[in-house]
Amino acid sequence: MARYASPVSAPASPATASIRRIAHLDMDAFYASVELLRYPQLQGLPVVIGGARRRPDDALLQKHAGLPLSEIPVDDFPRLKDYAGRGVITTATYAARQFGVGSAMGLMKAAKLCPQALLLPVDFDEYRRYSRRFKDVITEIAPLMEDRGVDEVYIDFTEVPGGQRDGGRSLARLIQKSIFDATGLTCSIGVAPNKLIAKMASEFNKPKGISIVMPDDLQALIWPLPCRKINGVGPKTDEKLQAQGIHTIGELAAREREGLIGHFGKSYGAWLHEAAWGRDERPVVTESEPVSLSRETTFERDLHAMRDKAELGAIFTALCERVATDLQRKGYVGKTIGIKLRYDDFRSVTRDQTLEHYTAEVKTIRLAAGLCLKRVDLSRRLRLLGVRVGSLRRVNADDAATQQTKDKNKSESEAINSGANTLPLF
DNA sequence: TCTGGGGTCCTTTTCCTT
DNA sequence: TCTGAAGGAAAAGGACCC
Secondary structure, eight states, X not given: OGGGSOOSSSOOSSSOOOOOOEEEEEETTHHHHHHHHHOXXXXXXXXXXXXXXXXXXXXXXXXXXXXXXXXXXXXXXXXXXXXXXXXXXXXXXXXXXXXXXXXXXXXXXXXXHOTTOEEEEOXXXXXXXXXXXXXXXXXXXXXXXXXXXXXXXXXXXTTSTTSSGGGGHHHHHHHXXXXXXXXXXXXXXXXXXXXXXXXXXXXXXXXXXXXXXXXXXXXXXITXXXXXXXXXXXXXXXXXXXXXXXXXXXXXXXXXXXXXXXXXXXXXXXXXXXXXXXXXXXXXXXXXXXXXEEEEEEEEEEEOTTTTHHHHHHHHHHHHHHHHHHHHHHTEEEEEEEEEEEETTSOEEEXXXXXXXXXXXXXXXXXXXXXXXXXXXXXXXXXXXXXXXXXXXXXXXXXXXXXXXXXXXXXXXXXXXXXXXXXOOO
């Protein structure tokens, strides 16, 4: 909090002491909007963007090679009804939502609800490019920005020129307009005394909304909302709250702190109480280091450790390679190697192993992950396999240190190898 | 007939050491 | 040598988020 108190030394504008103003900015239907910039002819149509393993528009692009994307006839786009395979919807346009399809729904189920919907693949690279562009626009105007994923950020307005005017509305407008001018994309912004409230506020007026919440507005604007609107209250907690007759944030605020602690534990119970009262002192964090890095994949069909050994082995090795490549590209080494697998009945299990030394080597990762694999039940069929490296540390650009790490990795590999010669599974 | 992938953080369990 | 307590670290799982 101290960081955000108004400067004591400079008696700035005498009448208007600066109060903490935090904005949450959320891009409106980000993925879909980016796709519509590319394919404007799909405007207003039901479009679903989904986790298709094969790009459903590959054939489309091939067939119309040379033609500007915006001139590809709508009738040629792949339809949901023609899709067969696993996958879920990542996002859907408003027109598609009319049919009851939405994020996280299985594609097969969605195809029944809206067979005529167009299906586009998820193009993360493109979304990341737009993400970088809109974030650059923001930091030009307000440098204290916290990245919250590809389409969301928090911004500290407190000390930004104009950040106090109208509770932050003018600055929010400026940012909205600048982002639209630079990218053609719209966003919604909530400005409030802290991140918790700002996050809720940004949802008030979607799309293209600006919502201002002042400290005194808690009762009127926040308390009537369902508890589920609190960022950090998910379906499980909501269910427990409902069971106790707590439906709104106001009802939650009315509960004794001690009672909540009794039901939800010391830490989470106390946090729920604070949240209901709109209290949140978390700073806007402009930089952070990753804790773990992982790769996982769901198979086209469930695989069996023995019957599909070769296939699983290849997938497993590929996952290790991808994690290792990611680590090296991003400049990290880690020392906790883990696997995750999901059985055909959707239960998942994880196994971890912490090494003596940090590594980013495929071989070491593969060996350690192989040992983890030996500790799980492989009689059931699997639908997902993942490999993770945790306890990350940034690797020095310094060559000597790198070489040292490599040497250690080498001996580590050998050590693991000698203990593992009874053969890893895949 | 279903239910992605990449993360973080917290709690509980397990294991090791003293 | 066995047992149990205590505490810490690592492992496992769960909830949540985008």
